[in-house]
Amino acid sequence: MNYTEESRLDPLVERFVLGTMSRRARRRFSRLVDEDPSVAARVFALEEKLLPMAWSLEPVAPSELLWRRIEKQAGLGTSTGSTPSARSRWPWLATAMSLALLVSIIGWWQASVRPPETLALEPSFGIIADADGNPLWVARLYDELSRADITVSMEPEPLDMNDYQLWLLTNDGTPVSVGLLPQMGEATLALDAAAIAAIGNSETLAVSLEPVGGSPQPGPTGPVLYTAALLAP
Amino acid sequence: MAAASHTDLDDLLIRSGSGDEAAFRRFYDQTSPAILAFLLRMLPDRFHAEDVLQDTMVVAWNKAREFDPELAGARTWITTIARRRALDVLRSGTRQREIIKGGADDIRSVLSLDDDGSPSLPESSVTANRLAHCFGELSAESAACIRFAYLHGLTFSEIAEQIDRSLNSVKSWVRRGLAKLKACMQS
Secondary structure, eight states: OOTTOHHHHHHHHHHHHHTOSOHHHHHHHHHHHHHOHHHHHHHHHHHHHHHHHHHTSOOOOOOHHHHHHHHHHHTTTOSSSOOHHHHHTHHHHHHHSOHHHHHHHHHHHHHHOOOOTTOOOOOEEEEEEOTTOOEEEEEEEETTTTEEEEEESSOOOOOSSEEEEEEEEETTSOEEEEEEOOSSSEEEEEOOHHHHHHHTTEEEEEEEEEETTOOSSSSOOSOEEEEEEOBOO | OOOOOHHHHHHHHHHHHTTOHHHHHHHHHHHHHHHHHHHHHHSSSHHHHHHHHHHHHHHHHHHGGGOOTTTOOHHHHHHHHHHHHHHHHHHTTOOOSOSSTTHHHHHHHHHOOOTTSSOOOOOOSHHHHHHHHHHHTSOHHHHHHHHHHHHHOOOHHHHHHHHTOOHHHHHHHHHHHHHHHHHHHHO
C-alpha cells in the first residue's frame, strides 16, 4: 500500500493514533512516522488534539523505586554513561582533534575499554505471565551488552528438582537458550553469540521446565510452561 | 495537580537532550503522575503500567536531543511515546484483563457524558476546553468509541463487543466522530 497517498494517509494516521491498527500494520506505520517528518507532523497534530483526554485523569504518583530503576537503566548519575550530552559532544570533538589523534583514541578505546554496564541502551523486553495474567518475570535483553537482566515479579512455583529455562523462539521456530531463570530476586544472564543473534530474529520468549542446570540438549526437553511476546526497543 | 506549562516542559526536555540530568528529573516529576494515570487505564495493572512508564522515560532520555518543539509540545511527545509502548504491550498478547477495568461502573463512566453533553475533562487549558466542547458536538456513540480506543487501548472488535454493536457501526462512529472532532477543533 502506498501510505503517502493523501487520501489514504489521514485514515491511517487516525487509526495509528487511536491504536486500532493491527500489530503488524502499526509496526510498519511506526517506521514511516519515524522516517517521514510530514507523516510525524500529522500524527502529532492529532495527538495534540486528543491529548487533554489523557492528561485530564487524576494523577497517580509512581512508586519511589521507579526513578531508581530508570536511573539504573538509563545510566544516569554516572560520568561514564553514554548520556545524550556525551554523544552530542562527539561532532565537536571530531572537529577539534586531528583525525590521527581521533583514530588513535578510538583504537585504544576499542582495545581496552569494555562498554560500561550503565550504557543508556534500550532493551528488547518481555513480561512472562502465568495463565491468570500475573507477571512472573520481566526480561530485558541487551544484545549490545551481551546480557539479559531478569527480575522476578511474583515468585513462581518453587522447584527443587528442576529449573526454569528461558528461550528465544526465532521466527523460523528454532529455540535458542537465554539461560536459567531465577526463582526470586534478580539475575543477570550472559548471552552467547547464538542468543545475541536470535534477539533480532525473534518475537517470542518461552519458558520450559528442565532438569537442574538446564536442558542437556540444544532445545527444551521439558514442557513449555509459559510464552510471552518479545518487544523490540 | 496543576500541570506545568508547555513552555516549561519543552525547556526541561530540551535541556535533558543536552545531558542535564537535573532537568530530566524535573521533567520526570512533572509528567510521570499524569502518564501513569492513563497507563493505568490502558494496562491491566500497576506492574505493567510502571514498567511501561520506566521504558518510556528511558526512551525519552535517549531521544530527548531529537525533540523538536516546533513539531509537538513536550507533553504530546512523551504521551505519544508512552501510548505507543502501552499499545505494544496490549497487542503483544500479555494482556489478561477485564477489557474495561472496574466493570460496569467504569463502562458507564466511559459512555456517560456530563449534563451539558460534554465529557468530563477537568484540565483547564484552552485546548482541553475546546476538546470538551467539540466532544459535546459528537453523537454519544462516537464519543464513547473514541474514548474507548484512546483511553483504554481497545481495538474496534473489542469496542464492538463492549457496547454490543456491529464492527462496521463502531468503525463508522469512530471515523465520523474523528472527522467532526478535527473540523470542530480547527474552527
